[in-house]
Amino acid sequence: MNKGINLISLEARKIAKEQKVKGKVKSASFVFVGVFIVMACLVIGxxxxxxxKFKNNGKKITALENQIKALEKNESYLVTIADRVRHVNSILESRKAYANSMQDLEKIYVEDLNITGLDFGAxxxxxxxxxxxxxxxxxxxxxxxxxxxAENKYKEIVFETVNRTVDGRYFINLDFKK
Structure with missing residues (x-):
């Protein structure tokens, strides 16, 4: 049987193993540091x-808040305008009613009639x-x-009062009810 002779001393073998282990540890630590640096760069990025994105969102929020303030002013203007339009419509509706009443007033007017009071209802x-x-x-x-x-425009037309004065004139109160 042949046994080989190992001329490397035991101490040198230990040193060589330590060198291999150191190299592997060094390589592993470089890989670990490299991975750490890459991860750190990714996290920082x-x-x-x-x-x-946070700054951009902040700018967008500020811009939207300004738009909301501008739209609130427009909304208040539009509400005011809508209220005015409703008011004008109600006035026009009442004028239509007054116009019909005025036409009837023209129809009943006679030459010697002196109108002293006139009141239009709602x-x-x-x-x-x-x-x-x-x-x-x-x-x-x-x-x-x-x-x-006879035209049946009014539900009731009543002479509320008819008073004769000594000089022959008549005071009248007429009530037209729709």
Missing amino acids: FVIILNQ KGDMKIEGRCAGVACLTELNNKVEEIK
Whole structure:
């Protein structure tokens, strides 16, 4: 049997093994440090990107808040305008009712009638106070009121009061109810 002779001393073998282990540890530590540096760079890059997004979002939020403030002013203007339009519409509706009442007032007007008071109600009602110079005026006024009654525009037309004065004039109060 052949046994080989090892001329390397035991100590030298230990040193060689230690050198191999040191080399492996050194290589492993370089790999570990390299991986750590790459991970650190990735984390720093990620933090920078998030910081940029955060700043951009902050700018966007500020811009949107400014837009909201501008839109709030527009909204208040629009609400005011809408309220004014509703008010104008209500005025126009009441004018339509007044226009019809004015047409009826023109129809019943007679020559010797002196109107001393006129009141328009909300639903198109009308109250007339006046004086007739004589019986002919009162008769003509009554005939014209009967013509309007025949048109059925009003639910009720009433002579509330008819008073005769000593000098022959008549004070009348007419009430037109829709």
